[in-house]
Amino acid sequence: MKKYIIIGGGIIGSSIAREIRKRDLGDVVVLEKEPDLGYHASGRNSGVIHSGINQTPGLLKAKICVKGNRMLRDYCRENGIPMSECGTLVIGRDDEEIRILDKLMYMGKELEVPGLKIIDKTELREREPFSNGLVALLSPTGAIVDSKALLKTIAKEAESLGVKYQFGAEVREISDNGAIKTGEETINADFIVNCAGLHADKIAHMMGVGLDYLIIPFKGNYVKVPVPINSMLYQPPDLRFPFLGVHLTKKIDGSVVAGPTATLSFGRENYDGKIEWKELADYFGSMNFIRMALYKEFWENVVKNAKFSISKKAFLEEIQSLTSLNLKKEDLEPAFCGIRAQMVHKNGKMLKDVLIDETENSLHILNAVSPGLTCSLAFAEYIVNDRLVPRG
Numbered sequence: 001m002k003k004y005i006i007i008g009g010g011i012i013g014s015s016i017a018r019e020i021r022k023r024d025l026g027d028v029v030v031l032e033k034e035p036d037l038g039y040h041a042s043g044r045n046s047g048v049i050h051s052g053i054n055q056t057p058g059l060l061k062a063k064i065c066v067k068g069n070r071m072l073r074d075y076c077r078e079n080g081i082p083m084s085e086c087g088t089l090v091i092g093r094d095d096e097e098i099r100i101l102d103k104l105m106y107m108g109k110e111l112e113v114p115g116l117k118i119i120d121k122t123e124l125r126e127r128e129p130f131s132n133g134l135v136a137l138l139s140p141t142g143a144i145v146d147s148k149a150l151l152k153t154i155a156k157e158a159e160s161l162g163v164k165y166q167f168g169a170e171v172r173e174i175s176d177n178g179a180i181k182t183g184e185e186t187i188n189a190d191f192i193v194n195c196a197g198l199h200a201d202k203i204a205h206m207m208g209v210g211l212d213y214l215i216i217p218f219k220g221n222y223v224k225v226p227v228p229i230n231s232m233l234y235q236p237p238d239l240r241f242p243f244l245g246v247h248l249t250k251k252i253d254g255s256v257v258a259g260p261t262a263t264l265s266f267g268r269e270n271y272d273g274k275i276e277w278k279e280l281a282d283y284f285g286s287m288n289f290i291r292m293a294l295y296k297e298f299w300e301n302v303v304k305n306a307k308f309s310i311s312k313k314a315f316l317e318e319i320q321s322l323t324s325l326n327l328k329k330e331d332l333e334p335a336f337c338g339i340r341a342q343m344v345h346k347n348g349k350m351l352k353d354v355l356i357d358e359t360e361n362s363l364h365i366l367n368a369v370s371p372g373l374t375c376s377l378a379f380a381e382y383i384v385n386d387r388l389v390p391r392g
């Protein structure tokens with residue numbers, strides 16, 4: 001029986017592990033460096049099951065997002081995972097934004113996102129009395145899920161199918177013959193699938209793969225706000241960047257959060273704000289970062305988002321623009337943050353699509369950024385059907 005080692009037990013690693021065992025393709029062990037699941041992106045996100053609007057047609061993740069949305073909503077219903085099928089609203093506040101909504105509508109139709117429609121101010125206020133906007137794009141298949149509960153259910157199902165999880169197993173070295181070193185232990189595998197999220201580039205580099213790419217982490221901060229909404233309210237995205245702007249989401253526990261920002265993070269796991277000097281030196285000194293920093297758009301984004309981190313007033317203004325309620329600075333209560341594993345090529349360009357690199361005995365999932373949660377089940381199916389099964 002072929003032995004697969006999956007590095008990383010996030011939503012991507014766990015979904016792929018489950019899919020491999022569902023097809024009985026071999027034994028599967030997941031090596032996870034943390035003591036439990038959900039310490040990183042898969043447990044620190046908006047929890048939105050994206051419908052596929054905002055996705056650029058032609059990208060693999062756009063296609064997989066639309067299918068993933070359908071699969072994930074079915075999975076949550078079948079497994080009793082807390083989910084709200086409330087639909088997504090992207091508001092248009094002026095002529096320029098209304099033009100972006102038309103563009104999103106066009107992109108969404110090309111991707112066959114179901115049920116898209118532009119609603120007028122009256123319908124918008126009926127749905128969301130405290131929203132701003134002259135019109136909105138309604139995407140009824142957008143939903144919100146408890147992302148930690150989802151991850152735990154997928155992992156539990158994977159275990160019931162025979163997947164073994166090893167926690168506290170940080171992969172530190174991989175030798176040329178595929179022997180994996182985690183602290184004291186050396187583990188051999190027939191095939192390695194790298195799903196290490198924020199560290200996926202380092203794992204790939206250990207195997208001589210993806211050497212042109214480096215993860216530059218971008219932090220997303222969220223605050224709780226007292227805005228009684230029923231669903232989620234987005235502002236039109238700046239399509240030049242792979243990040244969506246600050247939005248309002250009604251979480252499964254009933255709280256409403258605003259975020260995430262997209263601030264350059266001072267470390268891959270800098271959740272508590274402690275600066276990781278070694279990592280900073282590594283990426284600030286890289287060609288990937290230096291060339292990225294030559295783009296004017298990059299600085300526009302950095303400055304805009306840095307303002308939200310430094311100035312509560314600036315963050316408040318951004319949130320205020322989504323709602324007709326009069327918010328005060330004291331209304332913003334720090335909630336949580338997540339860090340995006342944004343892959344940057346050495347030509348300085350941020351990757352928009354997921355990147356899959358491979359060797360004879362390994363597959364590397366690089367740049368599994370948003371909407372990775374939405375894509376997870378459909379992506380795992382794609383990896384197994386199109387990448388693993390053809391190898392035998």
Ligand SMILES: Cc1cc2nc3c(=O)[nH]c(=O)nc-3n(C[C@H](O)[C@H](O)[C@H](O)COP(=O)(O)OP(=O)(O)OC[C@H]3O[C@@H](n4cnc5c(N)ncnc54)[C@H](O)[C@@H]3O)c2cc1C
Nearest residue numbers: 008010011012033042045048171197220338371372373374
């Ligand atoms: C702020 C934010 C908001 C988001 N919002 C949404 C959203 O609303 N909807 C959506 O669809 N997507 C969203 N995303 C994207 C989504 O969360 C990610 O695409 C997805 O969680 C990525 O999953 P993953 O398994 O690749 O990564 P992770 O969850 O980071 O899992 C990787 C795992 O690998 C482990 N690991 C790392 N290195 C090693 C090592 N050396 N040895 C062993 N284990 C290792 C880590 O501990 C981790 O558990 C958001 C992301 C962020 C950051």
